[in-house]
Amino acid sequence: MIVNASAGIECDYCGTFAIYPLMLNEVLKCNSCDKKWGTVPVDLSLENPCIICACERFYKRKDFNQILGLVILLTGIILSIIYSYFILMGFVLLDVLLYQLVPDAGICYKCSAEFRGIENIDKLNHFDHHTAELYQYAVENK
Numbered sequence: 001m002i003v004n005a006s007a008g009i010e011c012d013y014c015g016t017f018a019i020y021p022l023m024l025n026e027v028l029k030c031n032s033c034d035k036k037w038g039t040v041p042v043d044l045s046l047e048n049p050c051i052i053c054a055c056e057r058f059y060k061r062k063d064f065n066q067i068l069g070l071v072i073l074l075t076g077i078i079l080s081i082i083y084s085y086f087i088l089m090g091f092v093l094l095d096v097l098l099y100q101l102v103p104d105a106g107i108c109y110k111c112s113a114e115f116r117g118i119e120n121i122d123k124l125n126h127f128d129h130h131t132a133e134l135y136q137y138a139v140e141n142k
């Protein structure tokens, strides 16, 4: 069964990053080294632990290259110096619009796997440093 969900995973074994479609009840494994991470649960949800590392905490992040937003803004600023402030406002508006249109991705605190198209992503909290330190500390001392 195919759902409209995917996960961006960096393999903890060979370091290859790829986007994988999440197919319910199928084994998720690395494209390049065949390392198996686990079976996608039928009740796929971010309220369940991470498929990859079993970590239970996720945060949400806008699912687009954040550099893109910055580039748009910088281009706007430069253009506005040359032309007028109206252009800057236009670009800021575009940026805001992009931000609204782009969906959130759910990111695992521990293994940084990026989950998309799964329910409840909007219920997640934004990135929290203390939580991140907690889980990254746990990784380092594994």
Ligand SMILES: [Zn+2]
Residues within 6 Å of the ligand: 011, 012, 013, 014, 015, 016, 030, 031, 032, 033, 034, 035
């Ligand atoms: Zn691998």
Ligand SMILES: [Zn+2]
Residues within 6 Å of the ligand: 050, 051, 052, 053, 054, 055, 108, 109, 110, 111, 112, 113
């Ligand atoms: Zn994880």
